[in-house]
Amino acid sequence: MTDHSPSPSPGLLGAGGPLLLVPEAVFTPDGPVSGRLAVVVADGSFLAVGPADEVERTHPHLTPVRLPGHVLMPGFVDAHHHLTQSFGSALAFGEPSEIFRRVWVPLETALDEESAYVAAKLAALESLRGGFTTVADAGTRAAVDLDVVASATRDAGIRCVLGLVCNDADGGTDTDTHSTGTLANAEKHLARYADDALVHPSLAVSVPEAATARTLRDTARLAAEAGAVVQIHVNEHLAGVERTLVRYGLRPLEYLHAVGALGPHLLAAHATLLTPRELTLLADSGAAVSYNPVASAWKGNAVAPATAMAERGIRFGLGTDGTRGDGFRLADAAESAQRLAYGLAMGDSSCGAGWTWLDHAGRGGADAVGLGARTGTIVEGAAADFLLVDVSTPELRLSWDLPWELVRRGNRDQITAVFVGGRLRLWRGWPADWDGRALVERAATLSREVMARASVTRVHPTSAEARHRGAGR
Structure with a gap:
């Protein structure tokens, strides 16, 4: 029976110290492994990846963060x-x-x-x-x-x-x-x-x-x-x-x-x-x-x-x-x-x-891109660049082949958290430690100023113009 208790808060995941994560599944280099693995994140890297019981036993000073309904996969x-x-x-x-x-x-x-x-x-x-x-x-x-x-x-x-x-x-x-x-x-x-x-x-x-x-x-x-x-x-x-x-x-x-x-x-x-x-x-x-x-x-x-x-x-x-x-x-x-x-x-x-x-x-x-020895996999020693993906959604809960399902039915709104270098960078679509919405508003203003002075030439009209031309014909 899957544990459907609430997911942890971003405050717990972003506390800054070592983390012992116990997700529903972990994507290993050989594919997803369900219900048996845990990982320890410390100093920006994966310190341990292995059977959950063993990892918890060898790291008794860490409180396990259980992640029901989530898979941990490489970014x-x-x-x-x-x-x-x-x-x-x-x-x-x-x-x-x-x-x-x-x-x-x-x-x-x-x-x-x-x-x-x-x-x-x-x-x-x-x-x-x-x-x-x-x-x-x-x-x-x-x-x-x-x-x-x-x-x-x-x-x-x-x-x-x-x-x-x-x-x-x-x-x-x-x-x-x-x-x-x-x-x-x-x-x-x-x-x-x-x-x-x-x-x-x-x-x-x-x-x-x-x-x-x-x-x-x-x-x-x-x-x-x-x-x-x-x-x-x-x-x-x-x-x-x-x-x-x-x-x-x-x-x-x-x-x-x-x-x-x-x-x-x-x-x-x-x-x-x-x-x-x-x-x-x-x-x-x-x-x-x-x-x-x-x-x-x-x-x-x-x-x-x-x-x-x-x-x-x-x-x-x-x-x-x-x-x-x-x-x-x-x-x-x-x-x-x-x-x-x-x-x-x-x-x-x-x-x-x-x-x-x-x-x-x-x-x-x-x-x-030349970083194969540093990132891209969930293995001990690699940089802790990973995602926590919610697989309890209607699109993914009835799983028969998770890799196929993530390719054809996965979406970014199912990403609960993004970690880079062991730090929580994004929580439910927005930065954990800086103001993303303020950046978007500043970008909207600056983009208009830049476009006003850029000599951009477009061949295709905007959608509204194209529709109007089509109606005219």
Whole structure:
């Protein structure tokens, strides 16, 4: 018989000392284990994970916090985000691909220090509300010190893989434009956050042709030496593939391989347009991919072949691309996109099953962004980045296959608590230790000021305008 006593208060969970948690189920690396496990959280990590009776016996000084109707699972990892684009997230609706020139560049360049901070913190709040405990930011075009973004994520309480943009090519010219300053800045960035508890340094190049061949090689070397990743948008849109073909005679991923920039340090964002040879290059090199299914649906030309990647052992995580910060809806989109793009045509009714998408939304994503040894799993020694999810709801109580049910029926309103680094960061959708509603109101004001000075060009009209035009016809 399940214990339906009231859930503990946020005051108890956020007390700051060690916690002994006894949930209804724990998601282990092998899947959910019901009714038999407990965890101890101390000093930001999982101190113990094991049979409840044994854990309680070996930690008699701790009062067990029983969590009826809740599962304890790893937090989601957003393997591809653009935190300083949150003021214009809805501007992508109905727009054709490659909107960065018309929307994202003018929007981000219109940000000042305060608006960049608020935009990044707003994005971090949305991510936390959706169950993400880690986000990988692919770099900003805002002309501010990158520590503004780092501070925003740190203050929000989310773990961030923070990309420094290392573009140094002028229109795709050759290595004569290589800037030693670019690499010096990259080294400083990697050192600046090397010991930060929540901010993890990364390097980034917008697209392969945005950096010289020498810089692509050097950033790869620096990242590999630092145990970091280089984030590059690769094979995302038809126009991007064609640009690289015309300029170099190679597709983007082939070009990265040719210049020596392909390897385990690479986090290839999107990778939707892949040939069989490019799949082999990914598999052989150990490079990782951010599979961004919602971005494909909203503004893409194709869906990355994620089930094929899984079968071939290609490392990948799931990313939002800043579309919407809901981990459960992202996992659902990941499975649905594979089924629509590939499974229906071949009669594959499973498309990886539920466990595949939960695994790559957590552990696989952590590995892809370079944090596989730190987060993404509920094991002793790992960072205590986790969710308490209410499974007593009508959607989940009658459970037969919890991983599948969380993928297809889970929602962010079922997330009771979000912990990052062992601290309670969110309780029932709002920050536990700062004023999230005040931030949202400030963001609403600043976003209008930023949009007033940004030269954003939209192709698609608003919904109301589109309806009016349709009625006119």
